[in-house]
Amino acid sequence: MHTYLKNIFEDTGKVTLFTGRFFKEIIKPPFQINEFIRQCYAIGYKSLPLVSITGFIMGLVLTIQSRPTMIQFGAESWLPSMVSLSLVREIAPVITALICAGKIASGIGAELGSMKVTEQIDAMEVSAINPYKYLVVTRILATTLMIPILVLYADLIGVFGGYIGFNVRGSMSMFAYFSEVIEHLDFIDFIPAVIKTFFFGFFIGLIGCYKGFNASSGTASVGIAANEAVVAASLSIFILDMLAVQITDLFF
Amino acid sequence: METKAIISIKNLSKSFGDNEVLKDVNLTVNKGEDLVILGRSGSGKSVTIKCLVGLVEADKGEILVFDTDVTKLKDNELNEIRSRIGFMFQNGALYDSMSVRQNLAFTLKHHTKEVSDEEIEKQIIEALESVGLEDAIDKMPAELSGGMRKRIALARTLIIQPEIILYDEPTSGLDSITSREISELILSVQKKYKTSSIIITHDMACAKLTGNRIMILNEGVIHAEGTYSELEKSTDEWVRSFFI
Ligand SMILES: Nc1ncnc2c1ncn2[C@@H]1O[C@H](COP(=O)(O)OP(=O)(O)OP(=O)(O)O)[C@@H](O)[C@H]1O
């Protein structure tokens, strides 16, 4: 118990320093623009298929599952707006972030972990290349920027999934469905949801990099780094989400 | 030969936890000299040269490189020194996500600012030719054999034309013919560019060919020092065991 607590405090301290270094390095030139773009491509574009499938299924399933209840209340016509509201506010951000924690945080953890173990990070350092700047800053920036975009994309696909789900039993034209959705979606529904996804993205990148960068030597630690990155990133998404709900509740 | 020390380590000690790896190590490398370090596996050879470039922080002692104590430098000053040193890692440490060409270009671009693409290409080809691997230019590190990786790592070290080169087992895992070629290359680099080097090796043929002076490290202490022929004649049982 004693060592457990000590580890938690030690880890918290180290993560804080690691984060502090991010903000210090990000403002110092030179900027690794090429690597940043490459990471955006690897993180954003390559996650599209996964996010499309999960987004579509979320919308579809949510609609089909909610329909009986809505019919009981005689509120079937509310189905499109209810589904899209819960998608945009909660389900798409959290599910997409979790999927990305699984795919991206583990990927970064494993990649940087193996670079650490095979001395590639040391090799950069002796070549007078700042590995933190080149590897960590670019990846954290890329996830912070890409996760919100992926989530917005998942919103769209999710609503489309809802449309297909609605038409399994009912019938409504695509145009009618989407105008129904847009009519009931306020801009204000988007803002808190979008803001929190930036934090999700930041933490996915941060945790993946932290775990990878601090992998101990030996190939086994690469697997450990990847695994811990997924667990910690997923957990942090739930905690952040809870905080976000409390804060949104205060202000909106 | 001019006998000006370019590297001078004084009373270097380093422990990892309870594991005392280096105990009061003293060594000097003169300008233009190749120093060979021998020693059993785990005796602290790699740690010694990692201390030299600040990859491992020394617990105690002074490490003078180009007359500057690297243990007391700020990051940017340390980088200044590092850019004049070539470091060849024991396992190559090639960047897995980059092709051979990108590996070399990446290192070169960050080393010399504002160098044209044609110039980079020319130097890459030159460096690869010197290790006899110009065909591998577009391969990924994963597609190379162990020995090829080693030679690419050597090319990557040489491409920045360092004044000091630290080789960590440059010939281990290579066949005897390639080993010999690499040893000769190390020797010719020393002759041609007047570099000073530390060469860690288990390969006595390489030590004999490249070493102006040889040092034997035993459990973090320097056990013996001298030229190849001096050590060969040593009566010390333990030193002799290296020469069988
Ligand atoms: N980063 C590290 N953390 C903890 N211990 C380390 C670290 N690096 C090296 N050591 C320890 O230092 C000792 C010396 O290691 P070193 O790599 O210098 O050996 P070596 O002489 O190069 O051996 P080899 O010929 O096998 O490469 C070993 O006992 C090793 O366990």
Ligand SMILES: [Mg+2]
């Ligand atoms: Mg070693």
